Amino acid sequence: MPSVFTHAAVPLALWCASDLGRLPPRLLAAGLVAAMLPDADVLAFALQIPYADALxxxxxxxxxxxxxxxxxxxxxxxxxxxxxxLQAAAFVLICALSHPLLDALTSGGLGVALWWPWSDARLFAPWRPIRVSPFANQFFSARGLQTVLSELRWVWLPLFLCVCGWRLVQQRAPDLSQRP
Incomplete structure (x- = not known):
């Protein structure tokens, strides 16, 4: 999995790309929670639920x-x-869906159950450039640093470039509301 910090990248990028103030702070907070919430399933380890189980x-x-x-x-x-x-539903849906899609791009684990309950198959993307994050107790280690660098390269930098590009396009776009 990418780190919890990187799961926040998609809602933050969408917020930055929008007209400032267009996404209310409460909606941004809901998007951040939705993007990180799927990893609450790590509690399953404490409950002795096997990793490969649907739960x-x-x-x-x-x-x-x-x-x-x-x-x-x-x-x-x-x-x-x-x-x-519609704005709230679409934003939260996209933020929540970003989580398993980012996880599918990682180099480890068992894959994501994207199609559950219709299929128990665990899926990975064909290309998996993001180093899988160590769990919390090992995050502040050499492996954790490698993960952060991988996430900066494959998630944060592309999102930053997309946001900058989008903002440039928006600044240069003609204002059609002023035409007769």
Missing amino acids: GHRGASHSLLFAALLGFLALLGARGLNAGR
């Missing part, structure tokens, strides 16, 4: 269904997030 690490909480459920909850709670219903 194990990278199982059901890393599925499209789980991301859709979080998006639906955002739809229902949009007023509390100070956002439109």
Whole structure:
């Protein structure tokens, strides 16, 4: 898995790419939680649930269904997030879905159960450039540093470049509302 910090990269990039203030702070917070929440499944280790189990690490909480459920909850709670219903649902869904997709790009683990409950198959992307993150007790080690450098190269830098490019395009785009 990428580190919890890197799972926050997608909501932060979307927020930076949007017109500032367009995404309310509560919606950004919901997106950050949705992007990091799937890794709460590491509690399964303490409950003696095997890694490969549907309720194990990278199982059901890393599925499209789980991301859709979080998006639906955002739809229902949009007023509390100070956002439109569709905006809240789409933002939270994308943020939640970014988690298993980033995990599928890592170099280790058992893959992600993206299609659970329809399939128990654990999937990886065909290309896996991101070093898998060590668990918390080993994060501040040489391997943890290698993971951070890998995440900077393969996640943070591309997202930064995309945000900068998007902001440049937005600045240069003609304002069509002023045309007769």
